[in-house]
Amino acid sequence: MTDFSARRTMMVDTQVRPSDVTKxxxxxxxxxxxxxxxxxxxxxxxxYMGENLELGGGRVVLxxxxxxxxLDGLDIxxxxxxxxxxxxxxxxxAVIAHMAQAVVALEDDETAARDxxxxxxxxxxxxxxxxxxxxxAGAQEHGPYDVIVVQGGVAHIPDTILNQxxxxxxxxxxxxxxxxxxxxxxxxxxxxxxxxxxxxxxxxVLPGFESHAKFQL
Numbered sequence: 683m684t685d686f687s688a689r690r691t692m693m694v695d696t697q698v699r700p701s702d703v704t705k706x707x708x709x710x711x712x713x714x715x716x717x718x719x720x721x722x723x724x725x726x727x728x729x730y731m732g733e734n735l736e737l738g739g740g741r742v743v744l745x746x747x748x749x750x751x752x753l754d755g756l757d758i759x760x761x762x763x764x765x766x767x768x769x770x771x772x773x774x775x776a777v778i779a780h781m782a783q784a785v786v787a788l789e790d791d792e793t794a795a796r797d798x799x800x801x802x803x804x805x806x807x808x809x810x811x812x813x814x815x816x817x818x819a820g821a822q823e824h825g826p827y828d829v830i831v832v833q834g835g836v837a838h839i840p841d842t843i844l845n846q847x848x849x850x851x852x853x854x855x856x857x858x859x860x861x862x863x864x865x866x867x868x869x870x871x872x873x874x875x876x877x878x879x880x881x882x883x884x885x886x887v888l889p890g891f892e893s894h895a896k897f898q899l
Contacts, residue, residue, distance in 0.1 A: 689730040703750040711780035720773035748883040752854040755867040762828035772798025818890040834888035
């Protein structure tokens with residue numbers, strides 16, 4: 683019988699804390715959310731590895747370090763509404779739910795979204811709102827949002843999503859340039875996003891978030 687609790691503690695002690703993530707809500711969430719319940723059954727044994735968990739189709743569950751450091755940079759408070767773009771099987775939304783007032787979990791795969799909802803329920807998490815639809819469309823009817831987190835690589839973020847961020851809000855995404863990537867935190871002031879480098883990381887570019895040039899005729 684696999685001791686997932688021990689693996690969870692080891693994940694935090696060897697992947698999260700050494701990455702200068704010290705905010706208690708993030709540590710507490712990652713120690714308490716059973717990551718193995720938010721991945722496909724075939725991936726449970728790999729749930730706590732320090733690398734992105736491949737889901738196919740250009741989708742991953744971000745490595746614990748990347749997610750933790752993005753959340754550290756965003757500094758989410760318990761009165762804020764968060765849009766989690768590409769939540770897959772719901773792990774990131776479950777972690778964010780521990781620090782936000784509510785999370786809108788956006789996923790375009792209905793099966794994954796259904797499994798995520800079951801896992802949130804089993805974990806006693808009741809402040810996540812599932813939303814099934816195209817990732818590039820966001821979830822406008824629930825917004826605007828204090829914080830937006832993109833769970834995957836991007837070369838370009840559609841204005842549709844950026845427009846759903848409140849004035850003064852923050853957004854985190856992994857910007858990819860070939861195999862190299864950097865996580866940036868964006869701040870919306872006067873209707874424009876100013877980006878700051880947070881740390882280096884990588885992930886496949888999400889479908890629909892490729893370079894803007896591909897959409898020009």
